[in-house]
Amino acid sequence: MKIERLHHIAIICSDYEKSKRFYTEVLGFEISHEVYRAERDSYKLDLSLNGVYLIELFSFPNPPQRVSRPEATGLRHISFGVNDVDGTRDFLASRGVDSEPVRIDEFTGKRFTFFSDPDNLPIEIYEI
Template structure:
């Protein structure tokens, strides 16, 4: 059977503080800003950040959006994972910006190293070493 889905095109996040989250994803994580627009009718910012060629992270702000109701073990999206070439270098970069990562673990099935940290809205993010 041929897969219908070919790749992840984008992931969309709604943040509580647009400026803080924009700085985190752009300055701390180093994602390039492709497009940023203010949508006056919605009182909302939308920022497209490039994760890799053809894959983006859409960052949204909306007035009075409710907080995330649960943690990663609840039903629904568990976490967002990014591939990195050198997990130790990535952790050092995050640490230099005051971001705390969990201790590095090893995937028992792949032997690859990974860790978790939280974005400004406490959304869980994983770094997975290639």
């Protein structure tokens, strides 16, 4: 087996319009494709960043809550590389998104912090 790269991350949200706005208007993802699947009462939104397809955002009626904090088995967080951690934190704050204090990765010396999407999914911004 030879995996070439990550294909996408699938996220189920509780409020489709709120999450759609967050991922497009706050985080800057572009909509590649959007479809409503009537048989499942579900939207599927394909999102790209810099021309690269990365996220599938799904809505489903009454999805169960996911335990994400404290640490739980499963997806821990998603992480996006940024050149300016402080500038990104400032931008997020200007959009009403709180982030944790900046930390330093003890192994790489790079700066990073976390914030959450509308469903409290942890998202990391990591200095590249």
